[in-house]
Amino acid sequence: MSGKLVDYFNKQPRLGVFSTSNKDGLIDSAVYGSPQMIDEKTVIVALGNGRTAANLQENPNAVYMILEPGAGIHDWKGVRVYLRMKEYATSGPQLDQWKVQAVKIIGEEAVEMIHALATFDVTEARPLIDLGQGWEKSI
Numbered sequence: 001m002s003g004k005l006v007d008y009f010n011k012q013p014r015l016g017v018f019s020t021s022n023k024d025g026l027i028d029s030a031v032y033g034s035p036q037m038i039d040e041k042t043v044i045v046a047l048g049n050g051r052t053a054a055n056l057q058e059n060p061n062a063v064y065m066i067l068e069p070g071a072g073i074h075d076w077k078g079v080r081v082y083l084r085m086k087e088y089a090t091s092g093p094q095l096d097q098w099k100v101q102a103v104k105i106i107g108e109e110a111v112e113m114i115h116a117l118a119t120f121d122v123t124e125a126r127p128l129i130d131l132g133q134g135w136e137k138s139i
Helices: 003-010 051-058 093-106
Strands: 016-021 027-032 036-039 042-047 061-068 077-089 116-127
Touching: 003 036, 003 077, 016 051, 027 051, 042 051, 042 093, 051 077, 051 116, 093 116
Parallel strands: none
Antiparallel strands: 016 027, 016 061, 036 042, 042 116, 061 077, 077 116
């Protein structure tokens, strides 16, 4: 992976779909704007105390999919980033620092809903539509 993925992943404004499943394989997908790629191998995500957070406690695997509509289906752009959670912090300096920065962007009321900060390893990146091309050709 290269800095191109980091730049694309962190481009704002953008929303993506964050998908998780519990230990029984029941899937949840939710729209998220908070994921940030801090380097080519690491993503952090701020989480409320909902289904996504609960699923990650049972199953550390997730996918974050960024979509950009195009004129036709083959013109859509995007990337699917496969993740494995390595840390889950409900307190501490990293979460506190994230909240201070986030207040400026999303406001104090939204930050109060943040329950945890999860850190993930990037395990794979694939294009939105896989036609045998690398993810770089899809963004």
